[in-house]
Amino acid sequence: xxxxxxxxxxxxxxxVDGEVRLDVEGPATQRTVLxxxxxxxxxxxxxxxxQSTHKRRAFVRFFACEEDLSHETPDAPLPERVVTGxxxxxxxxxxxxx
Numbered sequence: 001x002x003x004x005x006x007x008x009x010x011x012x013x014x015x016v017d018g019e020v021r022l023d024v025e026g027p028a029t030q031r032t033v034l035x036x037x038x039x040x041x042x043x044x045x046x047x048x049x050x051q052s053t054h055k056r057r058a059f060v061r062f063f064a065c066e067e068d069l070s071h072e073t074p075d076a077p078l079p080e081r082v083v084t085g086x087x088x089x090x091x092x093x094x095x096x097x098x
Contacts, residue, residue, distance in 0.1 A: 001090060002019055004090075005088045006020065006091050007093045009093070010048070013043050013044060013047065015059070020037065020040075022037060024036050027077055029078060031054070033078070034054075048091060053080045054074070059095075060092070060093060062089065063092075064090060065079045065081050065087050066081050
């Protein structure tokens with residue numbers, strides 16, 4: 001069971017409170033977690049990653065175990081603590097401006 005924490009605006013779109021718990025087929029990677037998330041909540045398609053290229057949106061970041069995973073390859077294994085459910089996979093809206 002993978003725990004996913006979404007930013008408030010995506011929780012509103014998906015009509016969920018708190019974190020989401022997902023069963024992931026195969027190895028736990030960013031790609032398999034996001035595939036499972038979009039399959040369960042189709043209204044999130046295109047909000048976290050581009051629908052055509054499946055690349056992460058520019059102002060979305062991924063964190064787990066106090067590490068920024070945003071620039072890891074989508075098929076890199078997630079940390080073991082995320083796989084076991086001890087730590088959540090965080091989807092965070094990046095801030096910009098000055």
